[in-house]
Amino acid sequence: MMKALLFLFLAFSTSTEAARILAFFPMQAKSHQFVFRPIIEELGKRGHEVVYVTGFGYEKVPPGITQISTEDSRNSPPKDFQKFSFVDFGELSVPFFTIMMHEIFLMIAPLLLGHPKIQQLIHSNEKFDAILMESYFSHQFISPFIHKFGAVGIEVMPLGDCAWTDELTGLPDNPAYQLDYKYEHTNDLNFFERLYNVYVTTTVTILGYFYLYKQQAVADTYMNYTGWETRPPLHKMVSNRSIILTNSHFAVGYPVPLAPHRKEIGGINIRPPKPLPKDLQTFMDQSKQGVIYMSLGSNVRVSDVANEDIREAFMSVFQELPYNVLMKWETDYPGKLPPNVRISSWFPQQDILAHKNCVLFITHGGYLSISEAVHFGVPLVGIPIFGDQPKNLLIVEEAGYGRLLRYRNITKDTVAWTVKEVLSNKRYKEEAMRRSKLFRDRRHSPAEEAAYWIEHAIKYPNALTPKAAWLSFVQLHLIDVKLFLLAALISILYGISKLLSTVGKLWKSKSTEKLDPKKKLKKN
Numbered sequence: 001m002m003k004a005l006l007f008l009f010l011a012f013s014t015s016t017e018a019a020r021i022l023a024f025f026p027m028q029a030k031s032h033q034f035v036f037r038p039i040i041e042e043l044g045k046r047g048h049e050v051v052y053v054t055g056f057g058y059e060k061v062p063p064g065i066t067q068i069s070t071e072d073s074r075n076s077p078p079k080d081f082q083k084f085s086f087v088d089f090g091e092l093s094v095p096f097f098t099i100m101m102h103e104i105f106l107m108i109a110p111l112l113l114g115h116p117k118i119q120q121l122i123h124s125n126e127k128f129d130a131i132l133m134e135s136y137f138s139h140q141f142i143s144p145f146i147h148k149f150g151a152v153g154i155e156v157m158p159l160g161d162c163a164w165t166d167e168l169t170g171l172p173d174n175p176a177y178q179l180d181y182k183y184e185h186t187n188d189l190n191f192f193e194r195l196y197n198v199y200v201t202t203t204v205t206i207l208g209y210f211y212l213y214k215q216q217a218v219a220d221t222y223m224n225y226t227g228w229e230t231r232p233p234l235h236k237m238v239s240n241r242s243i244i245l246t247n248s249h250f251a252v253g254y255p256v257p258l259a260p261h262r263k264e265i266g267g268i269n270i271r272p273p274k275p276l277p278k279d280l281q282t283f284m285d286q287s288k289q290g291v292i293y294m295s296l297g298s299n300v301r302v303s304d305v306a307n308e309d310i311r312e313a314f315m316s317v318f319q320e321l322p323y324n325v326l327m328k329w330e331t332d333y334p335g336k337l338p339p340n341v342r343i344s345s346w347f348p349q350q351d352i353l354a355h356k357n358c359v360l361f362i363t364h365g366g367y368l369s370i371s372e373a374v375h376f377g378v379p380l381v382g383i384p385i386f387g388d389q390p391k392n393l394l395i396v397e398e399a400g401y402g403r404l405l406r407y408r409n410i411t412k413d414t415v416a417w418t419v420k421e422v423l424s425n426k427r428y429k430e431e432a433m434r435r436s437k438l439f440r441d442r443r444h445s446p447a448e449e450a451a452y453w454i455e456h457a458i459k460y461p462n463a464l465t466p467k468a469a470w471l472s473f474v475q476l477h478l479i480d481v482k483l484f485l486l487a488a489l490i491s492i493l494y495g496i497s498k499l500l501s502t503v504g505k506l507w508k509s510k511s512t513e514k515l516d517p518k519k520k521l522k523k524n
Contacts, residue, residue, distance in 0.1 A: 018047045019129040019458050024145060025156075026070050026112050028055035030298045031368055032134065034269045035158040035247050039132070040065060042447040043454065051128070053118065070115045086300050087407060090386030095203050102211040105138040106218065113141070113222035122148065122225050130154055130458050136165050140238045141215040144223040147231040152461045153241045154454055159388050160248035160266070160367050161256050163201045164208045168239050169259035170468025172476065175201045178256055179395075181388035188398065209473055212238065239469040242457035245450050247367055251439040252374050253395045261464035263453050267439060268446040269368045270375050273354040280326075283342065284352070287324040290359030292419070293352050295328035297364045300385050302329055305407070311335065313412045317419060323359065326352060353378050360423055365389035365404075370396060377436035379428035381418050383407055401432040 023040045025033065033056045040050045044064025052061075057069035092100060112118065130152040135142045137158065146153040157165055163173045163180035173180065175197040177189065189197060216234045231237065242261060249266025250256075258264070276284060284291055294314075296302050306314070311334075318325045319338035329343035337343065349369070352358055353376040363369045365382040370392055373380050380402030382393035396402040405418045422428045444452070457463075474480055 018049065019455070020049045020127060021051070021130045021132060021454070022126075022128040022145065022149065022151070023050055023052045023054075023132040024142060025132075025134055026053050026055045026115070026118065027134065027139075028071065030056050031366060032137075032158045034368055036132070036134070036156060038268050038271075038447040039156065039245070039265075039450045039454075042451040046451055046455075051126075053121065055112075068117055068121070070112075070117055086386045087305055090384070090389070090407075094200050095207065098204055098207045101138045102207065102214070106211075106214060109139065109141060109215075109218045109222070112139070113218070119222075122223060130454060132156055132454070134158065135238070136168060136244075138211075139215070140212060140234060141218040141223075143234060143237040143240070144219050144228070144231055146237060146240055148223065148225050148228075152457050154457060155241045155244040157244065157246040157248075158367070160246065160253060160392070162388070163204045165244070165246065165262075166259075167205050167208065167476075168241075168469070169244055169262050170239070170466045170471065170476065171257060171259040171262075172205070173201050179391055180204050181391050205473075209235070235472075236470070240462075240465075241469070242460075242462050242465060243453045245453065247371075249371065249439060251435050252367070252371050253392070253399075259466055259469070261457075261462075261466070261469075263449065265446040265450045266367070267371050267375060268450065270350065270372060270446075273351050274348065276348060276351050276355070280348070280352070283324065283326075284355045284357050287357050289322045289324070291352070291355070291357050292318070292321070292323050292325045292360045292362065293327075293347070293349070293358055294325065294362035295347065295349060295364075295369070296383065296385065297366045297369060299366075300364055301331075302327070304330075305385065308334075310410050313410055313415045315341065316412050317416045320416075321419070321423075323423075350376075359429075360419065362419075365393040365396070367392060371439070374401070374432065374435045374439050377429070377433040379422050379432045381405055381422055383410070399431065399435070401428055401435055403428075 021040075021043060023036065025036045033054065036054075037058075040052055041062050043050050044062055048064065050065045051068065052058075052065050053068045053070065055070050057067055057071050058065075061067045089097070089100065113122070126149065128149045128151045131145045131149060132154045133142055133145065134156050136155055143153070145151070159165075159181055161178070161181070163178075166173050166178070176194055178201075179197065180200050212235045219234055220228075244259070244262040245265050246262055247266055247268060248264050250264070252266055275281065294302070296305065314327075315335075315338055318341050321340070323340070325338075325341040326347055327341060327343045328345070328347055330345045333343055350372055353361060353372055358376070358378055360381060361369070361373045361378045362381045362383070363373065365380075365384045366389060370380065370382075380393075380396055382389070382396060382402055382404050383406075384390040384393050384404065385407060390404075393402070393404045397404045403418050403422055405414060442449075468476060
């Protein structure tokens, strides 16, 4: 009887600590889901009930998770968008790139929020203790879910450090050394680079605030649940986050100051290595000189961006090297492959990088891929295409565990020099191994860290959210104080100039009297 009572007591205690959590990630972006899923899986293991709204669903849903998939034609991008060129997109100027990002999400907002399953959720009587969302990535219009369900707001950022996220945390970037993900220089900045960085950070921040007001209309149109009229304006709701989980880690890039409620979970995507398929295992084991692995991620297809000249450049170099090559290629290869090159539309990337014979990773520079390379101590050659990739790879190059190769600068000579430089100079491998040790040296896994802070936020909502997060743009940046001081300085300078002008006129008048004999005669 005592054992039964003790069992019931423990079961009751556990159930009272369990929370009901909405994980709202409807975007059809595969790489982003790799950040979210380890978090919700860990929450499910801990006994929480997770309702997972996703545009890229599980084939087999893990325990503790209820999946609501919006992965159908109603949530698919328009046909024009499917012809989208990531290369051209990545070459846009800072303001045009930022505007395009916001406009794309305004365009797909009706597909996300207007989906019948999401509308049903919006108008439901469901109860949740916390909302996990990815809203800082140009779709802040989903922030009203916090108000709708009266729940704790948890933000998840798949990208690393960026100016707009830092702005909303209440700790804005310092352009003297902090880089937005659209900036393409290292963090060792000279005067003109710092001046340009001020331009980048200011542009991103101002456009972010401008588009908040455009996104307000989206939220009012699609998030019109009962009682929506009482919610605060979007520019206030967007900073209502008890915890912000950022896919970043100082070992991958460089350390930056963080707001108290922002926590780094870089490496969240890394799982224990699995055995390779038999044919791949044999290929890797028999490659005594080593294996070069090449992939440009899940969004950019190598077969789309590699024209004939680029293909010829890489294949000419590969066939001259003593290494075997695994290359991700999504279509039939239009030509003859060198005998040491093997292609496939998919490879188990982490398991390849974990193999002792993997000597080089040629990558697009996405944060997930770089963190995997750092974790396994594999040096890099990076070909950035768009988004945060140029910044990521410039930092990799500065840190010393890889080299950057510009897409528009790909020739046989540049490929040969870059690949041979990283493979022949042992300092790249040594730095990759040093960073690997630093990256792995943690008290908890990233998933455990994320789950801990989510549970902490549910128990103590906004306990770590600083006062600065609630301030307006004018207050946070002291615009009113700076304008007052500027006006005061102008007034003082104006007063001084008037005083000097008056004194000058008096002095001139007296000097003229002394020198004018006619005035002297009149006085006499």
